[in-house]
Amino acid sequence: MVRTTVYLPRNLVEMAKIEAVSRKTRLTRLVESGLKKELGIKPRKKGVSLGKYRLGQYKFKRADAYE
Numbered sequence: 001m002v003r004t005t006v007y008l009p010r011n012l013v014e015m016a017k018i019e020a021v022s023r024k025t026r027l028t029r030l031v032e033s034g035l036k037k038e039l040g041i042k043p044r045k046k047g048v049s050l051g052k053y054r055l056g057q058y059k060f061k062r063a064d065a066y067e
Contacts, residue, residue: 006031
């Protein structure tokens with residue numbers, strides 16, 4: 001992440017803050033998603049966490065099965 005300063009009209013920032021609150025997100029995420037959309041950058045898919053499995057008394061991670 002990089003910190004930067006952007007000058008925007010006050011009313012636009014106020015509207016963006018209200019929108020971020022209504023979406024239960026932060027202003028930074030709202031601006032980031034808007035920039036990505038405008039630049040045509042597709043969002044990355046989130047990885048799937050498989051967690052831990054249990055075999056009897058022994059807990060192991062999926063990666064342990066391939067060692």
